[in-house]
Amino acid sequence: MTNRSSDVDGFANLRGNDLGGAATEVSRVGTFTTPPYGYTAEPTASVIASVKSGAGAGRL
Numbered sequence: 001m002t003n004r005s006s007d008v009d010g011f012a013n014l015r016g017n018d019l020g021g022a023a024t025e026v027s028r029v030g031t032f033t034t035p036p037y038g039y040t041a042e043p044t045a046s047v048i049a050s051v052k053s054g055a056g057a058g059r060l
Helices: 044-054
Strands: none
Touching: none
């Protein structure tokens, strides 16, 4: 994604994000839809608790 100090516009694909009401500055939307591997996206409502429970020295 482009930031204010970037000379080149990047691409972003936003889907299911909770930005807390913040505005986005996506100047170019990409076409990426599916990664070449399997994964399960975590619901945005549980991300904070998940990060906190796994954060700290010696945790992976």
